[in-house]
Amino acid sequence: MxxxxxxxxxxxxxxxxxxxxxxxxxxxxxxxxxxxxxxxxxxxxxxxxxxxxxxxxxDMNGASPFFFHPGSAMFRVKRLLNGEPDAFVDACRLQSGMSFLDCTMGPAADSMTASVAVGPKGYVKSIEANHVVARIVETGLSNWTEGPSELLKSMRCIHVTAANYHTYLQTVPDDSFDVVYFDPMFEKRIDSTGIEPLRPFASYSDLTIDAVKEAKRIAKYRVVLKDHFRSERFAKFEFKQHIRKTSKFHFGTIESRSVHE
Incomplete structure (x- = not known):
C-alpha cells in the first residue's frame, strides 16, 4: 500500500x-x-x-473507497435515544455499565450502537484484523462531529485494537467482558451499500470452535453471533438462533456459565 x-x-x-x-x-x-x-x-x-x-x-479494482462514516449507527442510535428497540442491543442484552468486546469491528456500526447502549460507565473494545481499516475507523471515531451528542461522546469511548481476534482472544483473562460479539463475513452474500466498500479489505477468516471456546471463557454473560439466517454456523457452534422472520440476518447466543451461577 x-x-x-x-x-x-x-x-x-x-x-x-x-x-x-x-x-x-x-x-x-x-x-x-x-x-x-x-x-x-x-x-x-x-x-x-x-x-x-x-x-x-x-482498492485496485476501482470500486468505491472505504472511509469512515457512522452509517446505520446514526439512525439506530437516534431510535435508541427515543426509547425504541434495537435487535442487536436486545440480542446482546446490553445495559448501562456493561463491558462489550466486538471481535469483528469493520465500519464499527455495532460498536457505536453498543457504546451508546452501555453508556459512559460501560466499556467497549473493538478488534479489527485489517490494520489500515482499524486506523481509518479509529481516526474517524475521534474526529467525527455530526450527529447526536450522545453518539459523539460514545464514539470517543471506543477502544480500537488492530489484531486478528483468533490470536487476541487467547491473551484475554477469564470473565473480562460481559458480552463477546462476532459478526463475521456472511457465508451467503447480502447486498449492502454500507459494507460494499469494505469487502476488498475485510478479513474472511472463518469463525472456529477454538475462537468460540475462548469467547465463552472470556464472556461473563453471553457470546453473540450475527449471521445470515441460513448460516450453518449457528448449529455448528451451538448458538441458539433467534428467528427474525422479516430479516435476512439473525442473532445467535450462547449464555455463559456466569448467568446460571
Whole structure:
C-alpha cells in the first residue's frame, strides 16, 4: 500500500499523510497529477488517500473507497435515544455499565450502537484484523462531529485494537467482558451499500470452535453471533438462533456459565 494526498493538498495535509504512512508502515508518494486509478495501477497496490476531511482506502479494482462514516449507527442510535428497540442491543442484552468486546469491528456500526447502549460507565473494545481499516475507523471515531451528542461522546469511548481476534482472544483473562460479539463475513452474500466498500479489505477468516471456546471463557454473560439466517454456523457452534422472520440476518447466543451461577 502507498499513501498519498488530494491533488491540491496543502503542506499540513502532506505532513499528515506522511505521518500516517509512517504509522502504517507504508510508503508516502507525492500525488502529482495522477488519478487514484492510475496510481493503483502504476504501483500495483491499494492507495490510502489523505484529504483535509478524511482518509479513503482505494482498492485496485476501482470500486468505491472505504472511509469512515457512522452509517446505520446514526439512525439506530437516534431510535435508541427515543426509547425504541434495537435487535442487536436486545440480542446482546446490553445495559448501562456493561463491558462489550466486538471481535469483528469493520465500519464499527455495532460498536457505536453498543457504546451508546452501555453508556459512559460501560466499556467497549473493538478488534479489527485489517490494520489500515482499524486506523481509518479509529481516526474517524475521534474526529467525527455530526450527529447526536450522545453518539459523539460514545464514539470517543471506543477502544480500537488492530489484531486478528483468533490470536487476541487467547491473551484475554477469564470473565473480562460481559458480552463477546462476532459478526463475521456472511457465508451467503447480502447486498449492502454500507459494507460494499469494505469487502476488498475485510478479513474472511472463518469463525472456529477454538475462537468460540475462548469467547465463552472470556464472556461473563453471553457470546453473540450475527449471521445470515441460513448460516450453518449457528448449529455448528451451538448458538441458539433467534428467528427474525422479516430479516435476512439473525442473532445467535450462547449464555455463559456466569448467568446460571
Amino acid at each position: 502507498i499513501v498519498t494526498t488530494s491533488q491540491r493538498a496543502g503542506m499540513d495535509v502532506k505532513k499528515r499523510a506522511a505521518a500516517e504512512a509512517n504509522v502504517l508502515g507504508a510508503r508516502y508518494v507525492e500525488r502529482g497529477k495522477l488519478s487514484i486509478a492510475k496510481m493503483t495501477n502504476f504501483h500495483n497496490c491499494p492507495v490510502l488517500l489523505v484529504t483535509e476531511e478524511r482518509m479513503e482506502l482505494h
